[in-house]
Amino acid sequence: MRLWKAWVVTRKDFDIFRRKRYILYSLIALPLVLGLLFPGSILLAGRKSIPPALLASILQSESTLFIILPAILPSVIASYSFIGEKTEKSLEPLLATPTTDAELLLGKSLAALIPSIAATLVGGAVFMVISDALTVGQLGYLLFPDWTTVALFGLATPLACILSVEFNIIISSRVNDIRAAQQLGSLIVLPLLAIYLLGQTGVLSAGVGELLVVSGILLVIDVLLSFMSRAVFQREEILTKWR
């Protein structure tokens, strides 16, 4: 596989996204809202009335919601990077070039992954900076970054992002209708939402160890899905069966 060729595909998609302002806005809006909303809610609740230990616990727990973002954000882009090629009828000339399936898949995946991970990290950074600014006086130390958020933003969210992109690739390779692809692709949010809810209900604590376990599971699934996405990416089916 030639990485430079995959990067050519990625760069082209970036050029297109730059023109589609609403993709950029929708990509950045959700992480920013989450980044501002959670610390803001503490402010509204009256942070002085919350005991310091509880305040830290609430904010750490809220930070795990960022694990759901990677499931949502790539699907916004994936609908343009894979399905968009088909709807704009540009897939046929693209597939006619001397580019391998792996190069094409990697290029398309990076085009969805890089902005999604970047947007999640920006949202996470906003969340941590504002949280620290609001709580440092009361706690007497900077709550973030800690090892939990390092594991969360450094491992779990990128792996969840890869999971979402690969899932969307598989869906868009197998179904023959754009709406069905988008609807099915959005189902990837469910397992990640389950992880978040398990954390919120206390079944799973939002610690470094748990996040490493979750990341390990995500890594295994990602590797399996990457093989599966290569196997199910059938040029012929995509060309002849898509409506």
Next chain:
Amino acid sequence: MIETDNLTKRFGDTTAVEDLTLRIGEGEVFGFLGPNGAGKTTTVRMLCCLISKSGGSATIGDYQIGDLQDQLKIRKIVGFLPENVGLYDDLTAYRNLDFYGRLYECADSQRRESIERLLKLLDIWDRKDRLVGTFSKGMKQKIAIARALIHDPQVVFLDEPTANLDPESARTTRDFIVELKKEKRTIFLNTHNLDEAQRVCDRIGILRTKLVAVDTPANLRASLWGRRTIVHLSQLDKEVLAAVKGLGYGEVETMDNKMILNVPEPERDNPAIVETIVKAGGHVQFVTELRPTLEDIYLKLVGKEKA
């Protein structure tokens, strides 16, 4: 350059292309005609390695269709213009071509020169920095043609290149195909436009799942109708008709003051026909050859196959 032997494609129980055997030489412009659903696009897709074949064999140059090792090599030497232009509306004309130039592995300098040469040739160089989404259909088609040629391919597949174009754009596209022909590229032209095929193609294949006929337009005409001569007279009388019938060219059709004869070799036989008419007292106004159009050939062949 392009060879197929019993090339077949099936989609489940449906056979799209059956036992297609073709030989297309280097520098030849080959027109592929057929009704909708005849298998023209499927054939092109197989030859461009976009879809697999179900049977038979095919080669482009020295490379085998269906051989995984050869697929990328074939795609490198082949230019493809699909029926739908499939350009990126949110990229400029230049960026569209630059993207494909990179995918076709053109060196930086070659890519830049190629883009400039093609856009100037197609008279859109001054609009190179405009978004393709703002272009007319004709202009988009020009960009798509430039894209098919960006890597200087030896073989070019054009799938309905003038479909949905206004007459002026269609003419520009046809002129460009003629230019490509001069550059000795092998061109495989899928078209519904019989006039276009007649004007630019060296040979024509008529497909209706199976290959119905393949030859030059002139030979197809001759094989279906023979050559026919029309003699226009000032007045057609019985003596003249009897004298011409006596020449033994078979049945003589008449229409007003015209006689229509099946003549094996008009260059040799027409003077004798005129002489016979004059001797019989007839007055010849002029003599012409009745040439069936490609449309006539196409309709006859496709109609026969359908029946």
